[in-house]
Amino acid sequence: MAEREQPVLDIRGLTVQLPVGADRLNAVEDVSFTVHAREILCVVGESGSGKSVTAHTVMGLLPRRQLVPTAGEILLQGEDLLRKTPGEMRALRGARMSMIFQEPMTALNPVVRVGQQIEEVLEIHTSLNARQRMARVIEVMKAVNLPEPERLVHSYPHQLSGGQRQRVMIAAALALEPALLIADEPTTALDVTTQAQILRLVKDIQRTHGTAVLFITHDFGVVAEIADRVVVMQDGRVVEQGVAEDVLRRPQHPYTRMLISSVPSMKPPARPPKTAAPVVLETEGLTKIYKDGGFFQKPRIVRAAHNVELQVRRGETLGIVGESGSGKSTVARCIVRLVDPTAGHVRIDGHDIAHLPPGRLRPQRRLVQIVFQDPYRSLNPRRTVGASIVEGPINFGLGREEALVRARDLMKLVGLDPEALDRFPHQFSGGQRQRICIARALAMEPEVLIADEAVSALDVSVQAQVLKLLDDVRARFNLAILFITHDLRVAAQICDRIAVMYKGEIVEHGATGEIFHAPRHSYTRDLFDAAPGRDFDFGRFQAA
C-alpha cells in the first residue's frame, strides 16, 4: 500500500481502570491498534484478557463507575470517542459504528417483532418515513440472506433459529451502513454449521460494503477463517499483532505460541484399537421421548434420543459428537439416570440399570459418574470442595477420615494442592474447578466416566491441560470414558471411537481416524466442512 489512508478505528494507548479490589489494576493497559476500511481485525485472547472491555470501551458501553478509561484515545475516523458526551455517543452508535453480541436471543427484545427492531435504528437516526424505512429494513434483511424478509419482519425472535437471530442482529447493525462493525464473539453461542454461515456473511459484508470489522473471539479456528490481521491480548495488554498468516504460522511472543499450540489439531493421533478389553457400558435401543403439555393442551412430543446403541470398552474413550439439540446430552443423562429413559437398556458391567426403581438403582450409581460443562455451577458454592468430594464415598459407607484421605490423594492426582480441600469453589479458577469435579467423580471409583462438554467452557490453554488429565486418568484407572462434545478438534484428540449424533439418532459411528479421514454420512461431512480453520494445522510453526 503506497499511501496509508486514515484508519477507521485508531486506538492509542488505551487504559481502562478496574474497580479497586480487582485482581489487577487495569482491565486494559496501553492498548493500541488500528482497523482499516475493508479489513477484519480479530482480537484474540482468553477470558480476562480485556478483549471485550476494549470493544465495549469503543462503543461507550462500559458499566458506569466500575470501569473507567483513564488514558489514551479512541479515534473513530479521526474523532476521539473518549471526549464525546453521552448524547454525541448515542448519535454515533448505530450510525457510524455498531455492535453485534454473543447471545442473539438476549440481544433481541423478545416481545418486539424483529422488523420493528431493525426499523428502530432507522427511526432514531434518519428522517425516512415509515414506508421508506420498511423498504430499507427488507433490503438489509435480504442483504444478510434472511429467507422471505417480507414475512420475517413480522416474526418475533423466538420464532427464528439462532442463526437467523444473529442475522437479524447483523441486519440491524448494518442498516445505516456504519463504517465500523464490532462483533463480540458473535458465533460462540451458535452451532458449528451456523457459525460457518455467519462467518461467511460477515466476510461478504465486509467485502461488499467496505466495512471495517473489529472481531472479538477466543477461537483460533475462527481467526484462521476470517482474520486479515490479528491482535493477541493477554491480561489487558497487547502481546502481539500482525497479519493473520504471520501471527498464526510464525508467532513471535511465547504466549501466542502457547495459545496456538494449545489448539487441538483436526488430525487425530494414531490410537491402537482396544477391541480386546471387555465392554463396560452398553446401550441398546435407548430412547427418550419428552412429552409436554397439560390436561387441556395437545401434548408436544420430542424425540430427544431414538434407538441409541453404544458400546464402550474398559480403557476406551468413545466420543459423541453433535450440535445442540442432537440428543447427545440426553443420552448421557439417561446413562447416569438423571432422567429416566423411555425405552431400551443401559447395561453397566452387564447389569441393566435403565428401568431400576430408585431403591435398587442407588447401589449402581457409584459405577457411572459425570463431569458437567459449567465449572461455575457444578460445585455447591456453599460447601468446601473437600465436602463435595467426600459426599459420594460417604454415601456409600466410607468413613469420613478414609474419604478425606482419598480426597487428598485425588487432589494431588488432578494436580491441585491437597491443602485446598478446605476452600470454597469461588476461590478456584474454571479449570481448577473442572479438576475438582473430575476428582469428585473419581472419588466414587467408577467404571464409567461421562464428560458432558467437560472442556467446552474452558480457555484453550486450560482445555488442553484438562484433556490431558482426562486421558491420564483413563489410562491410570482403566476407565471407560463417554466424551460428549460439539468440538471436533477436541474429539479428534481424545476419542478412540466417535459416534456422530443428529436429531436424536446416531448417524455414523467408527474409529476416530476413519471418521476424520473418510466421513460417510452427509451430515458428518457438513460438520467437518463447517469446522472453522479446518485446513489450518495449528502449532506447526515455521521457523521465524
Added chain:
Amino acid sequence: MSTIYDRAADSAAATHVQVAGLRRTLFQRDPSMIIGGGLLILMIVAAVFAPLLFTTDPIVLNPINRLRPPGPEHWFGTDMFGRDIYSRTVYGTRISLIVGLAAAILSITIGLVVGLISGYVRILDTIVMRVMDGLMAIPGILLAIALVSLSGASLATVTVAITIPEIPRVVRLVRSIVLSVREEPYVEAAVAAGTRLPLILFRHVLPNTIPPLIVQATYVCASAMLTEAILGFLGAGTPPEIPSWGNIMAEGRTYFQLAPWIIFFPGFALALTVLAVNVLGDGLRDTLDPRIAKKM
C-alpha cells in the same frame, strides 16, 4: 467468554458464600438496616422489660383519673377507665411482636417444608399447589373473624388466622427456588453420587432458600402486626382485656374528639414498628441479593 460478565458472575458467586465477609459488610453497606434493626431492637427491649420501664399495671382501672391528657403523671395520658396509655402501649408491644414473630416463624417453617416437598416431588406438586391456590383465595381478615367466632378470641387463634393466608406465598417462593436449583449441575452431581433425597434437600437445596426467606419473613411479620391491629380494632382479635394496640385504638375510637391521645400513641407505635420491620427487610434484601443491591 466476555470479561465483564465473567467477573460479575464471579463476584455474585463470591458474595453468595462469603458468610463471614457478608456479616462484616451487612451493616456498612446499608444504613437503612441500622435504622430498621435499631428501632426493632428498641421495641423488643421495651416488650421484654416492660415492667421496668416506669409502667403501672396496664389493666388496672382508675376511674378517678379518667381521660387525663398527657402530662408528667401520665406521659401518654389515660383512657376512659383511667388506665395509663403509656403502660398499655408499652405492654401492647409484646402482643404485636409475639403475633408478628409467631406468624413469621410459623408461616416460613410450614411454607418451607411444603415448598421443598412440592418443588422436588413432582407427583405431589399439582395437588399441593392447587390447595395453596385455594388458601390464597381466602381473605385473611375474614378467616380470622370466622376462626375467632368459632373458637373464641385468643392470641393463638389470631396468630393462626394470620398465618394461614401467608403460607401460600412462602410455598410459592420456596417452590420456585427449588425448581431452579434442582436443575443445577451440583444437585445433579449429588444425585449421581447416590445422595438420598432428604439429604439433597437439606444440604444442597435448602441453603439457597434461606436469604429470600429471611426477607419474606420480615414482610410477613410486618403485615401480621398490621392485621392483628386491624382485627383488634374490629373487635375480632385478641380478647379486649389484653392491651394490644388494636384493642387500645378500638376502645379509644369513641372518645377520639375528646381524647385523641388514646388512639395517637398506640397508632404511632404500630406505624413505627411496621416501618422498622419493613426497612430492615428492604435492607436485608439488598444485602442478601447483590443483583438488586447493585442496581440501587
